[in-house]
Amino acid sequence: MKIGVIGGGSIGLLFTAYLSKSPHEVVLFVRREAQQQAIGTMGLTLKYGSSVYTCQPGVRLLSGADHNDIDVLIVAVKSYNIEQVMPEIGEKFSRTRSILFVQNGMQHLRVLPKLQMHSIYIGVVEHGALKESDHLISHTGLGQTKIAPYLDGHSGINWEKLSKENFPFTYQNDWYAMLSEKLHINAVINPLTAILKVTNGALLTNPYWVYLMKQLSKEACKVLNIKDHEAWKDLVTVCKNTSLNKSSMLRDIENNRKTEIDAINGFLLNSAQQKNIEVPNNRFVFQVIKGMEESMESRGNNG
Known part of the structure; x- marks a missing residue:
């Protein structure tokens, strides 16, 4: 083969x-x-x-x-x-x-x-x-x-x-269950680590960041129709197991590359709109990451 x-x-x-x-x-x-x-x-x-x-x-x-x-x-x-x-x-x-x-x-x-x-x-x-x-x-x-x-x-x-x-x-x-579980995890870890410029495990060390994680997680679970209690446990496990890792979105930001925010939180925003669900925290991190991308592009064009 x-x-x-x-x-x-x-x-x-x-x-x-x-x-x-x-x-x-x-x-x-x-x-x-x-x-x-x-x-x-x-x-x-x-x-x-x-x-x-x-x-x-x-x-x-x-x-x-x-x-x-x-x-x-x-x-x-x-x-x-x-x-x-x-x-x-x-x-x-x-x-x-x-x-x-x-x-x-x-x-x-x-x-x-x-x-x-x-x-x-x-x-x-x-x-x-x-x-x-x-x-x-x-x-x-x-x-x-x-x-x-x-x-x-x-x-x-x-x-x-x-x-x-x-x-x-x-x-x-079940491809949907598999992808939605991963999307939920990515929608929380990726934008937060990229904005805060911390490793995955560091998110669990600060109660204010844990609060943000929970808000993003609840919104994602509602849009994806998955059980938030089980999803939260999986999310914490991934953070612990990859505690020293940098997320792909953080690496993209560090290297002045376009991120996958559109495919992750952007997808959630589109789905939430179709289902008439409010997701203010996901909208916020989406806007911040898009703004960071825009800022990188401006610096690149001026350099």
């Missing part, structure tokens, strides 16, 4: 490195020639604790010719880049039988019905990863990848068989 991974960021590199330990051939699809050349020359190096592993996956430019030799495709680009890669997925992977999307939030779901020729799966990645360079990825936090069928999930792919040590896959039946 030939596995393709689209995305040269932290999650794409993490998947590529671990799946390269399997007997299957792995091909990474990137946008920049510089990254293609770096991995082609030096290989892809994975660091976890004191262990270092270097592999030599295939590396192609996504803009290249047809990629119809790929059996299974994992799409690991940011949620706001999904619409950019959709035409290439539709045109160049027409024979690929299974496609897994591992984005944050739920905004990307609206474009997936365009791929009805394929078996579509949704994934939730609970690992921590830090891209140190174009060819070096650090696995900063152990977790799992949960996978659920979204459109015609009867392709015969046994995702759990792709599990490697420190990189397990677990199969779920």
Whole structure:
């Protein structure tokens, strides 16, 4: 089986490195020639604790010719880049039988019905990863990848068989329950850590921040129709288990990159409006993060 991974960021590199330990051939699809050349020359190096592993996956430019030799495709680009890669997925992977999307939030779901020729799966990645360079990825936090069928999930792919040590896959039946649980967690941790510029665990050390967490959590649970008591326990557990980690949104802000606020809290705002539910705390953090993005863009244009 030939596995393709689209995305040269932290999650794409993490998947590529671990799946390269399997007997299957792995091909990474990137946008920049510089990254293609770096991995082609030096290989892809994975660091976890004191262990270092270097592999030599295939590396192609996504803009290249047809990629119809790929059996299974994992799409690991940011949620706001999904619409950019959709035409290439539709045109160049027409024979690929299974496609897994591992984005944050739920905004990307609206474009997936365009791929009805394929078996579509949704994934939730609970690992921590830090891209140190174009060819070096650090696995900063152990977790799992949960996978659920979204459109015609009867392709015969046994995702759990792709599990490697420190990189397990677990199969779920209910994609909505899986995504809503993750969205709830992201909607609280990501914007607060990005605004306060603290690690995940630090949120639990300050009673004022815990209060904000609870307000965001209650609103998200109401919109997503999930039980707030269980959701709160899961949220606290994630904060504790990833206490030293920086959220992806905080890293984006620190590196002057666009965040996924639209796919996370923005999705909640849209859903709340449709359901006539008031979510003032989520609206506030959404506006703050959008303002931070706007400020970064202004500085970039003036620099």
